[in-house]
Amino acid sequence: MRDGDLSVIRKIAAHDLMQVYVRLALLMAVVWFSVQTFAPFLALMLWSVILAISLFPLNQWLSAHLHLSEGTAAIVFIVIAALIVGGPMIALGVSLADHARDWMTILNEQSFQIPEAKPEVADWPVIGPALFDLWARAHEDLMSAAQMIRPQLISGGRMVLGAAANTLLVLLLFFVALLVAGFMMAHAARGTVLTRQLLGTLASHERGDEIQALIVATVRSVSNGVVGVAFLQALALGLGFLALDVPAAGVLALLVLFLGVLQLPSSLVVLPAIAWVWLSGDGGNLGNTVGTAYLLLAGLGDGLLKPYLLGKGVDTPVPVVLIGALGGMAAEGLVGLFVGAVMLSVGYRLLMSWVEQSVAEHEALEKSGAAPDP
Secondary structure, three states: OOHHHHHHHHHHHHHHHHHHHHHHHHHHHHHHHHHHHHHHHHHHHHHHHHHHHHHHHHHHHHHHHHOOOHHHHHHHHHHHHHHHHHHHHHHHHHHHHHHHHHHHHHHHOOOOOOOOOOHHHHHOOOOHHHHHHHHHHHHHHHHHHHHHOHHHHHHHHHHHHHHHHHHHHHHHHHHHHHHHHHHHHHOHHHHHHHHHHHHHHHOOHHHHHHHHHHHHHHHHHHHHHHHHHHHHHHHHHHHHHHHOOOOOHHHHHHHHHHHHHOOOOOHHHHHHHHHHHHHHOOOHHHHHHHHHHHHHHHHHHHHHHHHHHHOOOOOOOHHHHHHHHHHHHHHHOHHHHHHHHHHHHHHHHHHHHHHHHHHHHHHHHHHHHHOOOO
16 A cells, blocks of 8 residues: 555544544533533422323323323323312421421520420329429420520521421422423323333333333332322321321421331321320310321321332332432432432332343353253
C-alpha cells in the first residue's frame, strides 16, 4: 500500500472518529439536560406509575361492571377515590398541622403543663394506686424538667412543624399523582404495548414479556400488601383517633403509617391511645368500649389483609422493603417512603430473576456438554 493511500485512509478514519465523538458528546448533552429537567418530577412520576399499576385491576372491574370504557372508568374511579380518601386525609393533615402549631405556641409562651392526676384513678383495682402515684409525680416533676430542656423542646417543635408542612405537601402531591395515574390507566393499553416494545428492545422480546410480568407482580404485591395496607390502616386509625378526641390524631396516624411500612406492629400506637381514652374518661363507658373495639379491629386489620394481598404477588424479603422505605424517606421525604419500598423491591426481584436465569442457562450448558454424543 502506497503512502498516499495510507494518508487518505487515516484522514477518513480521523474524520469518522471525530463524527463519532461529536455525536456522542451531543447525545450525552441531551441525556444530561433531559435528566436534569426531569429529575424534580422523578419521584412524582414513579409514584404515579406505582398507583396506576396497583389500581388498574380495580379500574378494569369498574369498567366491566358499569359498561364503561377504560378512560371513562378511570375518570369515575379517580373522582370516587378522591372523595372517599381525600376528606379523611385532609382532616388528618389539618389535625397534624394544628397540633404542631399548638406545640410551638405552648413552648414559646412557657405554658407547658402536665394535667393533674384524677382522684378516681386511685380507686381502680390492682393498678389504680400505683398509676395515680406515677401520674401525680409526673405532674410535679415533668413541669420543672420541661422548663430546663425548653430550648431542646423548641427545636424539636420546629422539626415537627416542618414535618407537618412536608406532610401537607405530600397530600397535595398524592392528589396530583392520583390524577396522573388516572391518565395512565385511561391509556393503559397503549402504555402496555410501549413498555413491551422497550423491554423487548433492551432484552429479547420473550424475555421482555417475562420482565414486564415480574415488574407488575412485584409492584402490586409490595404497594398493595405493604404500603397500601399501612396507608389504609393509618387512615382508619386516624379517623378513630379524631372521633375519640385523642390528642395529636394526625401525628399518631402518621406514626402508624411509618410503623406499617417498616413492618412493625401498630399496637405500639393503638394500646397507648386506648389507655388515654379510658384515663381521660370523657366518653363514658359505652363510648370508650365502642372506641376501644374499633381501634382494636383497625389495628388488627393488617394481619388479615397483608397475607391475602402479599400472596397474590411475589415474595419480597422484609429487609428489602425496610431498607427501601428508610432510604427512600431519607432521599425524598415522605414520598420516598412509598416509592423507595416499591422500587427497591422491583430492583431486587429483577436482580434475582437475572441470577436465576443465568444459573439455569449455565446448568443447561453443563448438561448438554456432559451428554454423550449419539
